Amino acid sequence: MEVTRRRFLSIFFGIGSALGLGAFAAPLIRYVYPVLKGTVYEKQKIAAVADVTGDGVRFDYQDIPSMLIQKKDKSYAAFSLVCTHLGCIVKWEPQNFDFHCPCHGGKFNENGKNIAGPPPKPLTEWNITQEAGQIFVNGVKSGG
Secondary structure, three states, X not given: OOOOHHHHHHHHHHHHHHHHHHHHHHHHHHHHOOOOXXXXXXXXXXXXXXXXXXXXXXEEEOOEEEEEXXXXXXXXXXXXXXXXXXXXXOEEEOOOOEEEXXXXXXXXXXXXXXXXXXXXXXXXXXXXXXXXXEEEEEEEOOOO
16 A cells, blocks of 8 residues: 555644643543542651751652641641642742742642642642651641
């Protein structure tokens, strides 16, 4: 079978359209079916209490980018850095005590609550514990 110019262009643009549709659909599917459902969590050491600064401690938990922060009241909290809007990675801004999504302008306060922009729900908060001067993470905080 001879491949004509028209047939070649049809195949080329068909493949391009399929890839474009996949790139568009992936964030929507991730939004509808979050990664966290059905996950088995393991206890993981994050840092020593003495190592936590105002800039926070960046870590990965279950392959999810996350941040341990010290809040204004000097307590600690840990959050997933995955924005609840379209899955962008948010940045901790210690000078403002909030998280900012550079993609769509979403903002979350130091408690992970969405306070500006399009994010529909708060950041996922991790359950943390302190033992012998060390901070550990173990699953999603109940109620979070």
